[in-house]
Amino acid sequence: MGSDEVIEMQDVWKSYPNGAHALQGVSVKIDRNEFVYVVGPSGAGKSTFMKLIYREEVPTKGQISVNGFNIGKLKPRKIPYVRRNIGVVFQDFRLLPKLTAYENVAFAMEVIETPTKQMKKRVMEVLELVGLREKAGRQPAQLSGGEQQRIAIARAIVNNPSVIIADEPTGNLDPETSWDIMQLLDEINFRGTTIVMATHNKDIVNKMRKRVIAIENGQIVRDQVRGEYGYDF
């Protein structure tokens, strides 16, 4: 495996207990610093593809390595340590509701036992980067959808992960806010973080051209550099 590969899948299959075959023989390599869109119809296997990367699911067959770790063979005890090098962003933000914006971001650093002083500095730094320094003391319920997603992104990048997995990050946002979020992700990518983003947003994919991987019926049917969305939905 080359040192530039952040994610590599080799003939990955995933079936669920209910009999659904979510992925059927997927092989792909994603290099350091790439920005990849994952597109395709609902239920085609995009989410499974993403979940396998951050070890929410285990492949039925095949091998996945992320940052050089064989993810499928990972002992449950080791999972937290691998996740610390992967930032995740979701459509529904997934912030801890009772914590403030600051505390939500800081949580990711407390987990790796960062010294307090260093943590305060870094959290304010990323809050600055996502433009929410002044709203650090607010709880998620007091923030707009776009702001909550910014906090989620701040949390995802605070520990300088090598890769960010974003599952429909703009799915709950209006077009204008979506563009703001995309600018932010682009900036993060520019600073050296690999981004894998599942999306249904045709507009974004076609305007902000990046590598496009299309999944249909559990298989990769298209993999284009600077590709386009390619669907009508």
Next chain:
Amino acid sequence: MDMTFRTFLRHMREGVKSIFRNGWMSVASITSIVISLFILGVFILLVLNVNALADKADSNVQVSAYLNLNVDQELRERVEKEIAIMPEVKEIRFVSKDEGMKDLTESFGTEGQDLLDGFTNEDTNPLPDSFIINVVEPTTVPAVAQKVESLNETYPEKPIMRVKYGEGTVEKLFEITKYVRNIGFIFVAGLGLMSMFLISNTIRVTILARRREISIMKLVGATNTFIRWPFFVEGALIGLIGSLITVGALFLGYSQLHQALIGDITLSQSLIPLSEIWHLLGGLLLLLGMLIGIWGSTMSIRKSLKV
């Protein structure tokens, strides 16, 4: 992974904060612990007091058999022997009328001396000779008394003038003790079930609220230990707060009861003083409260922690 002191402090802080963040859920948890422990505390106090009462009664249950004045020494010794061989009887002691008067004088104290003045010499002493009979098993007191009384049927001289023992209070006491114990158990079993239900319900609600939170924590890379600690601290604190409230309420109520009973000397004296039991009862309830709290919070996150 060894925990740094900083992280340990963080868990403590988070545990405390969490109680406030969870607001009404914390109040509900504390309430259910208070209710359960209060029931238990009342029961313990009840049992302790009933036992103490029974003990006191145990040491008091003697049968006094007063002899008729016409009983001579030979007859008295025969009767004494006959009573002594009854299987229920532990010991029998003869108390002559002189000794009886001495006992009486002593128990009257200095102030009562005058009252007895004219009766203390041998000729004027109005007391009869008597036997003091101690039984092995307190519950057999009434039976022994009856047996002694029926000696009048075997001896034509009818040596027994009168048999005395607690005059019904003994039977009543044992009856009450039995009822209190039985009813107490049923009462506590029922209410205990109710409080278990209360606590497990609180836990169930918390499980739902926490499942999502825990899944988020895990996505960020928190280990199970890291997630568990603040919950552990929170549970212990909730248990501690709950048991402190309970102990406070229980002790206040008990001393109020003591106050209210002061008018009635026998009742207030038969209540165990708080100073004799507070450390044991308080310690037990605090310990139990914390255990329940920790158990509850552990239960509420256990399922969510499974990978």
